[in-house]
Amino acid sequence: MNAQLFVVATPIGHLDDMTFRAIEVLKQVKLIAAEDTRQSIQLLKHFNISTPLTACHDHNESHKIEQLLDTLKSGDSIALISDAGTPLISDPGFKLVRAAQEHNIRVTPVPGACAAISALSAVGLPSDRFSFEGFLPSRSSQRLSQLEQLKDETQTLIFYEAPHRILECVKDMAQVFGSDRKVGFAREITKTFETIKQFSFAELISFIEQDRNQQKGEIVLVVAGSTAQKDLQQEKLDEILNRLLKDLSVKAASQLAADLFGIKKKIAYQRALELTQ
Structure with a gap:
């Protein structure tokens, strides 16, 4: 292979979602830049991948770029992976990809799992136009302010949310968007306790309050656009x-x-x- 930066998607839960191409790329590159090497090493062991790992996360990405660029410029390819799913989608990697593009280094996507798109495909809300909003602020006042800016958007909105904040986040959404607005709730996608349902916000609040298990795991909220x-x-x-x-x-x-x-x-x-x- 010519020197390339491969942006490789990895499973978000079910290991069988790892693609053949992703496995081959990870085996052939010189180095794998991973968000969390401790977690990624388990994935590599499962697929018998022995390529060296190096950490590339939010706290060191800016300092790591020159080292990774030197590797690429020397003719060796690198793969970028996150803990799960597609890199850069609410995960590190943007600065490295931008730097590679600026240095005319080929950046090649290796598509695969993405929680946002997986949720959108299954909750039954319009998918012709959508906006990925990532994680909302952790403070309620800031979260409400950001939601106010989005309440009149007509396209479907996709959010990630941490389990310990999910109930207060949904209540804030109901306050801004209205309790009758439709919302898709996708939790632990592809995992053992996967939950994918469509509710009104009022119904979702009740669902989460009555079952504390719904306040665990990785969560995607897909909100219907304003009419x-x-x-x-x-x-x-x-x-x-x-x-x-x-x-x-x-x-x-x-x-x-x-x-x-x-x-x-x-x-x-x-x-x-x-x-x-």
Whole structure:
């Protein structure tokens, strides 16, 4: 292999989710940069991988970059892994990847497990548009402030949360987003006690309070986007169409409304037909 920085996804719980390609890459590179060498060594032992490990985490990444770049520049490839899942997704590695790109070193992803995407695929909420928000602040006042900035977002929102904060976090979300907003709760994905359910926030609070086991493990929250702006736009569209239809044909009124709202004509036309009926 030419010198490359491989960004390698590893299982988030079920070891069978390790890909063949990930195993081969980890065996062939010169060095593996791991978030926690103590944890990663168990993974490597399971797959009989003897490649040397070096620590690369939040506290040393800035200081470790030059050493890792020297290895890459000498012609030896490196693999970057996190404790579980895809590196850089709420895990260290961004600074190293950025430095490699700046030095024209090829960065190659080796796809695999990702808790955020796994949760999104299974909770039954819209997945055509979504935003990954990572971990919210640990203090309630800061968390509420950040949630206030997100409450009107129309795309699905994905959060990670620590088990000891999950109940207070969900209560803050209910306060800001509303107790009726839909939320997907995904806990211990791919592990023995996996829980993946969709609730309203009110239902989720009750579920967690009644079963303390739901306050353990790795948790992903998938929150439905706001419909407030969409509903408001629909009201305004209906108001304009009703006024235009008093003087214009359905075709002319829908064309003008589509131009005013920046939407497709067929959408405005269909709504105009519904209003005339």
